[in-house]
Amino acid sequence: MTSPTSSGPTTDPRTPPAGTTSPKRRGTELALLGFAVLITLAAQCIVDLTVTGSLRPELATFGIWFTALWVVAHVVVRRFAPYADPLLLPCVAMLVGLGLVMIHRLDIAGAQIGGGQTSQDAPVQLLWATIGLVLFVAVLLVVRDHRLLSRFAYTLALVGLVLLAIPALLPASISEVYGAKLWIRVAGFSIQPGEFAKICLIIFFAAYLVDKRDVLALASRRVLRLELPRGRDLGPVLLAWFASILVLVFERDLGSSLLLFGIFVVMLYVATERASWLVIGLILFAGGAFVAYKIFGHVRVRVDTWLDPFAYKNTGGYQIVQSLFGLGTGGLFGAGLGGGRPDQVPVAKSDFIASAIGEELGLFGLVAVIVIYLILVERGLRTSLVVRDGFGKLLAAGLAFAVAWQVFVVLGGVTGLLPLTGLTTPFLAYGGSSLVANFGLVALLVRISDAARRPATPAATPQPKLVDAPTEVVKP
Amino acid sequence: MNAPLRRVAISVLALFTLLILNVNYIQVVRSSALRDDPSNTRVLYEEYDRERGSIVIGGNPIALSEKTNDQLTYLRRYPHGPVYAPVTGAYSLVYGNSGLEKVENDVLSGSDPRLVVRRLGDLFTGRDPAGGNVSLTLDPAVQEAAMNALQGVTGAVVALNPKTGAILGLASTPTYDPGQLSSHDPAAIRAYRQSLVPTGGNADPLSNQALGERYSPGSVFKLVVAAAALESGNYTPTTTVPAPNTLRLGGSELHNYNGESCNGGADQALIDALTISCNTAFAQLGITLGESKVRTMAEAFGIDGSSGFDMPLHVVPSTIGDIADDAALGQSAIGQKDVQLTAMQAAMISAAIANKGTLMKPYLVDSVQAPDLTVIDQTDPKEMSRPVSANVAGELTQMMTSVVANGTGRKARIDGVQVAGKTGTAEVGTTGDGAPPHTWFTGFAPANDPQIAVAVFIKNGGKSGTEGTGTGGDISAPVAKQVIQAYLNAHGGG
Numbered sequence: 029m030t031s032p033t034s035s036g037p038t039t040d041p042r043t044p045p046a047g048t049t050s051p052k053r054r055g056t057e058l059a060l061l062g063f064a065v066l067i068t069l070a071a072q073c074i075v076d077l078t079v080t081g082s083l084r085p086e087l088a089t090f091g092i093w094f095t096a097l098w099v100v101a102h103v104v105v106r107r108f109a110p111y112a113d114p115l116l117l118p119c120v121a122m123l124v125g126l127g128l129v130m131i132h133r134l135d136i137a138g139a140q141i142g143g144g145q146t147s148q149d150a151p152v153q154l155l156w157a158t159i160g161l162v163l164f165v166a167v168l169l170v171v172r173d174h175r176l177l178s179r180f181a182y183t184l185a186l187v188g189l190v191l192l193a194i195p196a197l198l199p200a201s202i203s204e205v206y207g208a209k210l211w212i213r214v215a216g217f218s219i220q221p222g223e224f225a226k227i228c229l230i231i232f233f234a235a236y237l238v239d240k241r242d243v244l245a246l247a248s249r250r251v252l253r254l255e256l257p258r259g260r261d262l263g264p265v266l267l268a269w270f271a272s273i274l275v276l277v278f279e280r281d282l283g284s285s286l287l288l289f290g291i292f293v294v295m296l297y298v299a300t301e302r303a304s305w306l307v308i309g310l311i312l313f314a315g316g317a318f319v320a321y322k323i324f325g326h327v328r329v330r331v332d333t334w335l336d337p338f339a340y341k342n343t344g345g346y347q348i349v350q351s352l353f354g355l356g357t358g359g360l361f362g363a364g365l366g367g368g369r370p371d372q373v374p375v376a377k378s379d380f381i382a383s384a385i386g387e388e389l390g391l392f393g394l395v396a397v398i399v400i401y402l403i404l405v406e407r408g409l410r411t412s413l414v415v416r417d418g419f420g421k422l423l424a425a426g427l428a429f430a431v432a433w434q435v436f437v438v439l440g441g442v443t444g445l446l447p448l449t450g451l452t453t454p455f456l457a458y459g460g461s462s463l464v465a466n467f468g469l470v471a472l473l474v475r476i477s478d479a480a481r482r483p484a485t486p487a488a489t490p491q492p493k494l495v496d497a498p499t500e501v502v503k504p
Numbered sequence: 505m506n507a508p509l510r511r512v513a514i515s516v517l518a519l520f521t522l523l524i525l526n527v528n529y530i531q532v533v534r535s536s537a538l539r540d541d542p543s544n545t546r547v548l549y550e551e552y553d554r555e556r557g558s559i560v561i562g563g564n565p566i567a568l569s570e571k572t573n574d575q576l577t578y579l580r581r582y583p584h585g586p587v588y589a590p591v592t593g594a595y596s597l598v599y600g601n602s603g604l605e606k607v608e609n610d611v612l613s614g615s616d617p618r619l620v621v622r623r624l625g626d627l628f629t630g631r632d633p634a635g636g637n638v639s640l641t642l643d644p645a646v647q648e649a650a651m652n653a654l655q656g657v658t659g660a661v662v663a664l665n666p667k668t669g670a671i672l673g674l675a676s677t678p679t680y681d682p683g684q685l686s687s688h689d690p691a692a693i694r695a696y697r698q699s700l701v702p703t704g705g706n707a708d709p710l711s712n713q714a715l716g717e718r719y720s721p722g723s724v725f726k727l728v729v730a731a732a733a734l735e736s737g738n739y740t741p742t743t744t745v746p747a748p749n750t751l752r753l754g755g756s757e758l759h760n761y762n763g764e765s766c767n768g769g770a771d772q773a774l775i776d777a778l779t780i781s782c783n784t785a786f787a788q789l790g791i792t793l794g795e796s797k798v799r800t801m802a803e804a805f806g807i808d809g810s811s812g813f814d815m816p817l818h819v820v821p822s823t824i825g826d827i828a829d830d831a832a833l834g835q836s837a838i839g840q841k842d843v844q845l846t847a848m849q850a851a852m853i854s855a856a857i858a859n860k861g862t863l864m865k866p867y868l869v870d871s872v873q874a875p876d877l878t879v880i881d882q883t884d885p886k887e888m889s890r891p892v893s894a895n896v897a898g899e900l901t902q903m904m905t906s907v908v909a910n911g912t913g914r915k916a917r918i919d920g921v922q923v924a925g926k927t928g929t930a931e932v933g934t935t936g937d938g939a940p941p942h943t944w945f946t947g948f949a950p951a952n953d954p955q956i957a958v959a960v961f962i963k964n965g966g967k968s969g970t971e972g973t974g975t976g977g978d979i980s981a982p983v984a985k986q987v988i989q990a991y992l993n994a995h996g997g998g
Contacts, residue, residue, distance in 0.1 A: 356538020391531040409513040
């Protein structure tokens with residue numbers, strides 16, 4: 029596996045022979061995008077008709093704007109990443125569209141309760157989606173080859189750590205929301221730098237692990253059928269673990285901590301193929317979690333309310349109990365868009381948007397959303413399987429797993445499977461930084477998938493300079 | 505790196521499967537438990553979101569929902585609040601529903617199966633599903649007269665149409681304002697409820713004196729004994745019965761009211777014994793008839809101590825209790841001991857006699873209407889029992905007319921209208937020096953063509969002692985008179 033071979037397209041069974049044209053599938057992407065846009069617009073109409081009985085004039089503007097977003101995205105992909113995976117963008121469009129529908133629906137509910145006092149978050153979210161799209165286009169235009177990113181690995185690591193550390197260093201009045209110090213709140217804007225830090229750090233992890241994986245894969249001895257790494261190689265994983273603990277302590281956020289550490293351990297496992305890293309990671313996490321539970325009040329509260337939310341239904345468990353009520357009331361088919369009371373759940377637009385979907389679209393709607401995430405993630409992992417360079421593999425795997433892990437932790441929290449965390453639901457939830465950052469994340473996946481599916485011509489493959497990452501023979 | 509990648513892909517699939525299974529568990533298995541959890545305000549909001557049906561009398565609402573700008577869309581209003589509170593009950597966020605708001609909730613909220621066809625229609629026409637209306641048999645004139653007459657006392661009035669069983673009046677005091685219990689402000693609701701909590705042995709306004717409480721009926725029960733005697737075939741109104749000045753019952757002696765003599769100690773015609781409400785005569789008559797005949801007749805009138813009935817508000821059962829021996833039977837025959845009636849039951853006795861011996865089942869809901877006011881269910885009068893023959897009913901009517909014309913019920917007399925009735929003054933406790941007695945009157949009018957049967961109960965309304973101005977005839981009969989007059993005036997009778 030680790031024996032380097034010269035990069036040659038003919039040795040990779042997944043790559044079509046040079047000269048033949050592989051299908052680009054841009055038409056499929058366009059059709060699916062159209063489908064996603066159609067569903068979004070229909071859902072918007074249903075919300076308005078159910079709640080207010082008439083269609084807003086703004087709906088036309090929204091329809092044109094929203095359609096234009098994906099037309100632009102499609103055209104840019106067609107031009108600059110023609111071989112990109114055709115399912116990534118439609119999945120994102122559907123999730124963003126559904127999120128906008130639910131946020132608009134909650135806007136209306138808020139206006140009704142507030143006695144005419146309107147909070148218009150949906151247009152703001154549309155604006156964020158537009159900014160996200162700008163980032164998407166920018167990434168595709170600037171990063172013509174994902175391998176170039178590895179050159180900036182250590183710069184990105186620094187940027188990531190700084191972004192991660194900023195909220196912890198800022199005074200609580202600027203950085204604290206609902207007890208978690210994850211924010212920068214300036215002049216009415218709330219930015220969660222952790223969302224961008226996540227991507228920077230994944231890029232760094234990928235570059236670093238590709239560089240060091242041979243060393244990290246060295247086994248020293250076998251214990252219980254596990255090949256344990258040498259003691260001195262434990263450094264990086266301990267560092268990541270320590271950084272996660274710092275996040276937990278200083279930003280008081282279980283979610284970000286769990287997210288970063290989980291991504292790192294999984295990428296380490298993929299890079300080294302040593303299951304022992306997973307076990308070590310799990311042990312470290314369990315130990316850290318146990319100590320955190322013992323030491324930190326806020327962690328203990330989270331865990332206790334997770335174990336028995338109904339015992340704290342008027343205090344710490346209020347959110348999760350309301351969320352469960354919403355889901356239970358929604359049942360199989362849901363109350364219908366505009367028919368439920370998703371506004372009963374605090375912060376339904378951001379943290380609990382999934383329970384709003386479960387209440388109004390029912391089990392079927394919520395499972396459909398989970399399946400869309402699953403498709404997005406599995407297409408990302410598939411990209412990782414197919415792409416030929418090690419850095420691209422690790423980066424795609426890291427990005428895809430980041431989405432999967434975040435969705436699992438958030439939806440698990442909202443549905444009572446896991447303790448609640450402060451993470452946001454990618455693409456769906458209200459929140460600018462999360463949306464914009466995830467557009468950037470998808471742009472990277474699109475870029476890598478374009479490289480993965482592009483018919484390889486030796487001339488067109490630039491030699492990686494900094495990272496000596498050879499393409500490898502895929503084991504059957 | 506592809507082998508671990510595949511494993512990661514499969515793990516992600518497993519994690520998402522776990523999510524989906526958990527969501528299934530919550531939204532399917534635990535769905536109804538979560539939906540019906542008392543802390544789940546969604547069902548409540550949904551209920552308040554829908555226009556709840558009205559409770560109407562002759563087309564005029566006494567309970568209706570009005571749209572507000574509140575979080576709870578519809579507010580329940582009671583235009584005549586306290587007057588109809590014993591019937592409507594309240595629709596309270598804090599204390600739940602009571603009265604008709606509770607028992608007719610399915611119709612009012614729109615979930616009643618009889619409304620389903622229309623609700624399916626609503627689905628297609630896109631209208632908000634609205635609740636059905638409940639139209640009552642009450643007569644506003646009767647209800648208002650009864651509630652007015654009971655002001656300041658704890659008591660009850662029940663008025664029935666003897667021919668159908670339709671309830672014309674259902675009054676209970678002290679009363680309350682259901683609107684204040686049905687507001688959208690939990691703190692105000694709690695404060696109002698707190699202000700209603702009775703002090704010093706007074707009755708709770710939320711308890712229904714006409715349906716939910718039962719009391720010793722005193723001499724009103726003599727009607728049942730008289731009916732048993734006449735129905736036995738051995739007696740007519742003119743048959744003389746022993747009417748001693750005192751009657752030895754076990755270890756104690758029974759006197760007549762104020763120690764008076766009924767007929768100087770001599771035997772007395774049954775009609776006269778009832779007219780002056782002779783205790784010793786009826787105690788002896790009960791003993792002579794035997795427990796079986798008295799109990800059978802009581803049960804035929806509905807006094808069976810079983811489970812009561814719903815009309816649709818629940819009426820607790822009236823009872824004559826266990827009768828151990830003749831002494832107890834004598835006490836029971838004059839409505840003391842363990843005999844306990846609801847005001848509703850007292851009205852039913854008069855109604856059965858007025859309706860030629862046939863007791864019609866009392867009912868309060870005349871019809872159920874769809875939101876568009878079309879009638880979807882009309883109540884048909886139903887026979888409940890036939891305690892006495894038409895002949896005996898006629899004899900009892902004659903005797904009750906005499907009570908009002910010549911006897912203890914004189915204060916129920918109405919010019920130009922023959923009123924039939926029977927008074928009751930029930931001792932409370934073991935001695936006459938305790939709490940004031942309960943006062944009763946039950947009767948009907950006009951005697952020759954009965955249109956309304958009335959029972960009036962006033963708790964501790966009488967006066968103990970010797971003045972003779974605190975009997976059922978003094979306190980309760982005038983109330984019955986006002987109620988009957990109100991009805992006859994409103995309907996051009998009399």
